[in-house]
Amino acid sequence: xxxxxxxxxxxxxxxxxxxxxxxxxxxxxxxxxxxxxxxxxxxxxxxxxxxxxxxxxxxxxxxxxxxxxxxxxxxxxxxxxxxxxxxxxxxxxxxxxxxxxxxxxxxxxxxxxxxxxxxxxxxxxxxxxxxxxxxxxxxxxxxxxxxxxxxxxxxxxxxxxxxxxxxxxxxxxxxxxxxxxxxxxxxxxxxxxxxxxxxxxxxxxxxxxxxxxxxxxxxxxxxxxxxxxxxxxxxxxxxxxxxxxxxxxxxxxxxxxxxxxxxxxxxxxxxxxxxxxxxxxxxxxxxxxxxxxxxxxxxxxxxxxxxxxxxxxxxxxxxxxxxxxxxxxxxxxxxxxxxxxxxxxxxxxxxxxxxxxxxxxxxxxxxxxxxxxxxxxx
Numbered sequence: 001x002x003x004x005x006x007x008x009x010x011x012x013x014x015x016x017x018x019x020x021x022x023x024x025x026x027x028x029x030x031x032x033x034x035x036x037x038x039x040x041x042x043x044x045x046x047x048x049x050x051x052x053x054x055x056x057x058x059x060x061x062x063x064x065x066x067x068x069x070x071x072x073x074x075x076x077x078x079x080x081x082x083x084x085x086x087x088x089x090x091x092x093x094x095x096x097x098x099x100x101x102x103x104x105x106x107x108x109x110x111x112x113x114x115x116x117x118x119x120x121x122x123x124x125x126x127x128x129x130x131x132x133x134x135x136x137x138x139x140x141x142x143x144x145x146x147x148x149x150x151x152x153x154x155x156x157x158x159x160x161x162x163x164x165x166x167x168x169x170x171x172x173x174x175x176x177x178x179x180x181x182x183x184x185x186x187x188x189x190x191x192x193x194x195x196x197x198x199x200x201x202x203x204x205x206x207x208x209x210x211x212x213x214x215x216x217x218x219x220x221x222x223x224x225x226x227x228x229x230x231x232x233x234x235x236x237x238x239x240x241x242x243x244x245x246x247x248x249x250x251x252x253x254x255x256x257x258x259x260x261x262x263x264x265x266x267x268x269x270x271x272x273x274x275x276x277x278x279x280x281x282x283x284x285x286x287x288x289x290x291x292x293x294x295x296x297x298x299x300x301x302x303x304x305x306x307x308x309x310x311x312x313x314x315x316x317x318x319x320x321x322x323x324x325x326x327x328x329x330x331x332x333x334x335x336x337x338x339x340x341x342x343x344x345x346x347x348x349x350x351x352x353x354x355x356x357x358x359x360x361x362x363x364x365x366x367x368x369x370x371x372x373x374x375x376x377x378x
Contacts, residue, residue: 004103005033005040009129010373012348014056015091016076016084022060024352025071027091031130036106039114039135045151046098046126047340048351048360048369050287056094056127058084062361065354072352095126095371099141099150103130111135120150127348129373139327145334151370152183152340155311157330158323159286160188162314163245164197165326170282174198176236176244176257179289180220181208181365183340184247189217190337198239202232202253208365223253229260236264244283245309250290254283254306255297262300276301284309289363343367347375 008030015023034040048056059080066073076084099120105111119138125131141150167175177188180201192199193216200219203209209220219235221228235241242265244257261281269277281304285294296306315323330338343359350356351371360369 247287
């Protein structure tokens with residue numbers, strides 16, 4: 001076994017104490033040699049996704065963040081401590097996905113074949129200089145790709161593909177997506193254009209609308225416009241979309257989507273029913289940009305559903321073979337359909353600076369930060 005294992009490395013940890021304090025720190029951890037079916041990856045890029053921020057920062061009030069002795073602390077409001085009960089006093093590694101170079105490999109031929117190659121992986125604890133994964137679970141990156149190209153090739157690409165696949169499996173013919181100018185939203189738009197799927201993009205500003213129209217989006221509606229509901233209904237009439245994926249979560253938007261779907265369906269109805277249309281309308285909440293309660297104004301009959309959607313349960317549901325087909329498409333279109341763009345590349349130490357935390361915690365649409373745990377390391 002060729003072995004480039006350094007023996008130890010830095011890992012970013014998140015701890016919420018029972019006393020109501022978040023602590024972010026860098027820990028030096030031992031790195032065992034990989035098992036026969038494993039590879040050791042030198043991580044060179046790992047994105048900060050909204051799902052990562054949920055674990056990294058928890059419910060802490062980051063306006064109270066303070067840096068001291070190589071760590072950052074912040075207060076967790078008492079009202080949110082109950083929601084954090086399951087992780088209190090546990091130092092937790094962070095980072096869902098990432099990419100880097102295989103520096104050591106187990107004795108199995110499949111693991112040995114990856115030695116020296118640039119690969120991407122998912123499995124948590126990626127905000128670390130080194131990460132061990134099963135050889136079968138990593139994705140070799142195509143020639144010419146960089147770690148930054150491959151760092152985000154799991155969560156956003158597979159989520160976007162999963163949305164389209166869910167649409168097909170549940171018998172819908174078009175989609176609605178909110179917070180649509182995000183990196184994920186732009187990927188979904190490219191997928192739908194390539195696959196001939198009608199997509200309604202809901203954004204939160206005129207500037208975000210321009211981001212999408214500039215890359216070819218046909219149906220873009222601005223939720224801050226006074227004509228939003230009329231514009232949304234017209235787009236739903238044009239597309240026939242009866243399925244939506246909502247990244248906002250709280251507030252009125254999910255109910256507005258269902259109501260506009262019903263209004264669009266009724267535009268084509270030939271018979272009145274006091275129970276509303278019999279066409280099923282579905283909204284899946286997959287994010288929480290608005291943490292307030294979801295408000296539903298029941299204006300959409302009885303054939304509707306509101307639920308949650310997450311990538312990993314979806315992948316389990318469709319099975320390994322179908323999941324591999326989606327992963328292969330991501331690899332084949334890594335620098336086109338699934339290209340990611342980053343606002344900045346930061347080191348592990350920089351990820352703990354309060355001013356940089358404030359920047360990536362804004363979760364601004366179109367902005368994405370990349371942690372390179374080995375930035376500045378020889």
